[in-house]
Amino acid sequence: MELTPTQFAEVRESLTTLASEGRSAEKRRFSRMKVQARIVLANQTTGQTYTAMTRDLSQSGMGIVQSVDAHKGHKLLATLPRSETSAVDVVCQVVDARPLADGLTSVHLEFQSVPEPRLIPRPDEES
Numbered sequence: 001m002e003l004t005p006t007q008f009a010e011v012r013e014s015l016t017t018l019a020s021e022g023r024s025a026e027k028r029r030f031s032r033m034k035v036q037a038r039i040v041l042a043n044q045t046t047g048q049t050y051t052a053m054t055r056d057l058s059q060s061g062m063g064i065v066q067s068v069d070a071h072k073g074h075k076l077l078a079t080l081p082r083s084e085t086s087a088v089d090v091v092c093q094v095v096d097a098r099p100l101a102d103g104l105t106s107v108h109l110e111f112q113s114v115p116e117p118r119l120i121p122r123p124d125e126e127s
Contacts, residue, residue, distance in 0.1 A: 032056040032063070037081070039064070044075035044091070052107075061092070061110040070097040070107045078109065090114055 035057045041064075042049045052066035062078075070076075074094040082088050092109035100106045 032058045035062075039081075040079040041066070041068075042077040042079075043068075044077055055106070059111075061095070061108065064107050064109065065100065066105055066107055067103050068105070070094045070105055072097065075112070076109065077115075088114060 033056060035054050037054050038051050039054055040049060041052055048068070050066065050068050052064040052068075055063040055065060057063075072094055076092045076094065078090045078092050079087050080090055091112040091114070093112050094107055095110045096106075096108040098106050
């Protein structure tokens with residue numbers, strides 16, 4: 001079964017309009033680059049660690065998709081790759097979170113600070 005050309009055009013127009021409505025309210029200071037990568041996050045309140053997929057990245061924050069609930073104001077620690085052998089931890093704050101589909105949430109994070117490097121190696125860094 002295929003949509004008729006008219007049905008497809010109407011659906012595409014509707015989805016494009018919905019997507020652009022969410023972007024029109026944004027006031028960005030830095031341009032965003034589309035980046036798709038798997039990152040590790042830790043909830044600063046609960047300590048829960050999980051993975052998410054990045055959507056975009058700028059100097060001031062990033063957009064991600066995750067399967068964990070998030071709410072405005074939550075603090076997360078994101079481990080971002082810096083090279084193949086090193087990473088940087090960044091404290092982020094949730095500035096927006098919206099459901100995308102069953103079990104998936106679009107989250108916009110603002111970078112807050114870079115904590116002091118860890119003195120104890122992560123388990124995956126031990127030889």
